[in-house]
Amino acid sequence: MPQKITPWEVEGYINYDKLIKEFGVQSLNNLPKEFEKELIFRRGIVFAHRDIQRVLEAKKNKKPFVMMTGLMPTGRFHIGHALIVQQMIFWQKLGAKIYITIADVEAYLSRNQSFEDSRRIAIEEYIKNYIALGLDKKNLEIYFQSERSRDAKKSNAYYKLQNLLARHVTFNEFKGAYGDVTPGKMLASLLQASDMLHPQLPEFEGGPLPVIVPVGIDQDPHLRLARDISKRIKSPEFVQLSSTYNIFMPSLSGGKMSSSDPNSFIALTDSPTDVENKIKRYAFSGGQQTLEEHRKKGGNPIIDVSFQYLRMMFEPDDKKLAKIESDYKSGKLTTGELKEYTIEKINAFLKEHQKKRKLTEKQVNKFLM
């Protein structure tokens, strides 16, 4: 299968080791023990980084630091999105101030989506799920790219930075990072760079400080560009950005989830029947064609989407996961049984989540500025 990694498109299966080399990022090793308690770090879901040590040092020395990320308010909120939210919550508990940009300007520029639609989708699909998943409104700034703040000093500083960055970058760099580039994508990219860098402005956190940006590896071109630009700027001063990279949550068929195809993902608003149908009908299986063959040869958990969902999110118990893995490999656990267990775990998670989500209606306004 072809492999293509730009922030605009991801296709086929990913060779993460190759990506680490190609992109020049570092493997994540020797993390403090708070990290090892988290499934996403312990199991290599977050697998690489740039300059994470700045943030670890800040944490160690009780200095302030920021975690910055963004959401693209299109499509439905699915379990792949929840991966990033888990990281937000982890960093928030670790003491980071959290910045979340709602990329409505980018949705307008690169996907023709109206600002009204972006607002509605951001609230219904994203913010409510963030709250239900456990994001705290303390130490948090969520904002729209089109409306940075109710404080004019902050808004002016944020957009001034977007403009200022343009002096320190060439067209060839945009082309190198993104391939094809339009004025719209260029503005979106500069605004995204301002998203990542602006917490360090005097008007926000009071000056240079470490900022960690957790992203999928497909977003690295944005990071590299923002890092390259910020290096060249003498005034204002910036601490170089840090970042972590997570692997993709596979779609039901094993590729990348597509928000235009609801049968490619599990949404956090799916009903128990939706989940059952989707896993039974669409989840790619690593098992054998017949029960007889499966008992003899065993299944392959690496390519089995149900197993990967358990590993990446829904089975936090390492011992249970290890037993499932070995039973599946040996053929003792059938595909049908693995799918049943996965359905059960996902539905238990969603039941709890959807109960919490109902309580979020009144909280949304407190989270938005």
Add this chain to the structure above:
Amino acid sequence: MPQKITPWEVEGYINYDKLIKEFGVQSLNNLPKEFEKELIFRRGIVFAHRDIQRVLEAKKNKKPFVMMTGLMPTGRFHIGHALIVQQMIFWQKLGAKIYITIADVEAYLSRNQSFEDSRRIAIEEYIKNYIALGLDKKNLEIYFQSERSRDAKKSNAYYKLQNLLARHVTFNEFKGAYGDVTPGKMLASLLQASDMLHPQLPEFEGGPLPVIVPVGIDQDPHLRLARDISKRIKSPEFVQLSSTYNIFMPSLSGGKMSSSDPNSFIALTDSPTDVENKIKRYAFSGGQQTLEEHRKKGGNPIIDVSFQYLRMMFEPDDKKLAKIESDYKSGKLTTGELKEYTIEKINAFLKEHQKKRKLTEKQVNKFLM
């Protein structure tokens, strides 16, 4: 001499009739009588327009309209700049709401000038002279591009518009308008388009309304681009921009004034001796080489810089100007006499102006937001 007209550079002598054709602008004819009272309109200093009728109709029907222009805060304020200020004051008296952008972002992006320098130069060289020339603080908004407003709603709307415009323009259009283009120039151009269009946003004047932009003809590419972009936007809605075009005030040597060469212009802070020296030594003369020849053949007022200064600004009395013109053509008036008279008129103007300028110190803050 080569002729080159882009917003970044103007060289050589200008053939205005050719420009009217090339740029597709209209000659200014049949203006209401308020305009004929003004030297700059009566004498064709403002010589062409696009869509001025929208503004004239608004004025006639007592509907609101806006005059929008900008200043580049570099170099010293000279009599060429005063031409635009006279237009501002004229439109302000006619009932227009005046918007003036201080292009500090553009100065940063295209001239590497710091925001601090831009602020200082804008105040010392421009705003103080604007006030002394008679600009009223009523019905006026002066703002920095880097800091649109103290009201966050206004700032957000202004910068959102800059971003939004990028979806409706291609790289080829930028290249067509400006020749060479960098990311910095592109951002500056989009921000300038937002400068021209944003008065029509709900957050500013409450909705679509006519906006007139008086510029030198070299700035027309900016206008054309902003007009082309705004035509394509359905939401928010815009009334097409109107514009007027003035001829250039010639430099002392007859070309374009250069802010890096103080001997190319008369600054509004020049002393009487400066003015005397500059006119006597540098002002290009349309007279003959010897007095004898001059008496016989007469001078050429069209290329005579002193005469043009009188025509464009310093001799408002049409009869006196006509007499000077015919006396110069006939050889009755010598170059020395013409220069003496010009020095006298300029110094009388500057004496009055500089007296007023001293009183502006305390008013600056009231003018800036």
